[in-house]
Amino acid sequence: MSAVKKVVLAYSGGLDTSVIAKWLMETYQCEVVTFTADLGQGEELEPARAKAQAMGIKEIYIDDLREEFVRDFVFPMFRANTIYEGEYLLGTSIARPLIAKRLIEIANETGADAISHGATGKGNDQVRFELGAYALKPGVKVIAPWREWDLTSRDTLMAYCEKHGISVENKRGTKSPYSMDANLLHISYEGDLLEDPRSEPEEDMWLWTVSPENAPDTPTYIDLEFLQGDIVAINGEKMSPATVLATLNKIAGANGIGRLDLVENRYVGMKSRGCYETPGGTVMLKAHRAIESLTLDREIAHLKDDLMPRYASLIYNGYWWSPERLALQQLIDYSQQFVNGKVRLKLYKGNVILAGRESADSLFDMKIATFEDDAGAYNQADAGGFIKLNALRMRIAANKGRKFS
Numbered sequence: 001m002s003a004v005k006k007v008v009l010a011y012s013g014g015l016d017t018s019v020i021a022k023w024l025m026e027t028y029q030c031e032v033v034t035f036t037a038d039l040g041q042g043e044e045l046e047p048a049r050a051k052a053q054a055m056g057i058k059e060i061y062i063d064d065l066r067e068e069f070v071r072d073f074v075f076p077m078f079r080a081n082t083i084y085e086g087e088y089l090l091g092t093s094i095a096r097p098l099i100a101k102r103l104i105e106i107a108n109e110t111g112a113d114a115i116s117h118g119a120t121g122k123g124n125d126q127v128r129f130e131l132g133a134y135a136l137k138p139g140v141k142v143i144a145p146w147r148e149w150d151l152t153s154r155d156t157l158m159a160y161c162e163k164h165g166i167s168v169e170n171k172r173g174t175k176s177p178y179s180m181d182a183n184l185l186h187i188s189y190e191g192d193l194l195e196d197p198r199s200e201p202e203e204d205m206w207l208w209t210v211s212p213e214n215a216p217d218t219p220t221y222i223d224l225e226f227l228q229g230d231i232v233a234i235n236g237e238k239m240s241p242a243t244v245l246a247t248l249n250k251i252a253g254a255n256g257i258g259r260l261d262l263v264e265n266r267y268v269g270m271k272s273r274g275c276y277e278t279p280g281g282t283v284m285l286k287a288h289r290a291i292e293s294l295t296l297d298r299e300i301a302h303l304k305d306d307l308m309p310r311y312a313s314l315i316y317n318g319y320w321w322s323p324e325r326l327a328l329q330q331l332i333d334y335s336q337q338f339v340n341g342k343v344r345l346k347l348y349k350g351n352v353i354l355a356g357r358e359s360a361d362s363l364f365d366m367k368i369a370t371f372e373d374d375a376g377a378y379n380q381a382d383a384g385g386f387i388k389l390n391a392l393r394m395r396i397a398a399n400k401g402r403k404f405s
Contacts, residue, residue: 005113006032006111007114008103008119010115010118011034015161018161039098040349050166073095080307088264092124092183097318103307117144120149121146126387130142131318145161155209182240207277208253210256212349219347224340224342234247245281267316294362295339295341311325344357367378
């Protein structure tokens with residue numbers, strides 16, 4: 001093993017990262033710094049401090065990153081109406097560049113020469129963490145234990161804990177059988193029966209949303225206010241970014257909104273089946289597209305739609321800190337300067353239904369768009385020349401006898 005003096009570990013306090021902390025000390029003979037991020041996963045994080053202290057770790061970071069996460073990562077992504085492979089709202093993907101950023105910041109603060117994470121060699125997260133780390137600190141060493149050690153199962157990890165006196169929860173009956181990841185944007189589920197794409201998810205798996213069948217029989221109306229593409233108020237109440245998302249999660253989840261069952265293409269090459277709950281994000285996407293429909297110029301809107309799949313792939317694959325993502329973000333943010341106004345939505349049994357929108361920056365002109373008398377605001381006779389000019393190339397080709405059917 002190459003010489004490492006100090007390593008910053010992305011640490012949850014769970015089985016995997018508890019083993020990793022001890023394994024790093026034993027294998028690299030180095031000092032370990034732990035970093036635990038509060039991204040709104042809804043778990044008590046202080047027990048992670050006690051576990052780290054019990055292993056002799058002296059430098060322990062537990063950071064509340066909820067506002068930064070939504071303000072600087074989630075909101076910018078939603079300005080682009082970002083969806084991966086037509087469905088996935090990138091709840092796991094968008095959290096990784098923030099964790100990578102904080103790992104590097106802590107490494108710089110503590111003088112660490114390496115970082116470490118608990119992502120496996122089969123998944124996307126190893127790519128996301130490490131691409132971010134190398135972009136922000138090119139010379140940093142990255143230690144990925146799952147690509148190095150011979151601990152290949154829960155049983156071998158538990159045996160390691162017993163040997164080294166590491167305290168971990170060993171009551172399988174109280175633990176979800178799924179591999180789960182949660183933050184303010186979503187909660188994901190993988191593994192167990194979900195590994196068979198034919199299997200329907202169990203109803204008691206879902207934690208944030210009621211089933212659409214059990215959602216209220218009366219619709220819930222909400223009013224969202226946008227400023228430069230971001231939601232700043234719900235039902236007239238000004239809120240911080242993290243509070244906006246947490247509030248939407250609660251309201252939408254109670255109405256059965258935001259469930260997704262997806263087979264996706266991982267960047268490393270394999271297909272993976274996962275289930276996701278993204279109640280607040282589902283509402284945000286619908287509302288943002290509604291306010292943009294009023295306020296965006298047609299060609300800017302279409303350009304954004306053209307670029308969105310590329311932008312989504314950059315985030316999914318871990319290129320948040322790449323120059324191409326940063327360049328695209330400038331274009332996206334420029335497009336949002338007039339995306340201001342209010343959107344009313346009706347939430348009902350898993351559905352997000354548009355109930356109205358208004359904006360002082362609206363480009364919708366009722367005098368021009370009306371089917372009634374427009375008092376000369378639009379000369380319909382102009383359309384004839386417009387159509388003939390646009391048909392010119394096709395008329396020329398047809399006159400030459402070219403057939404395209």
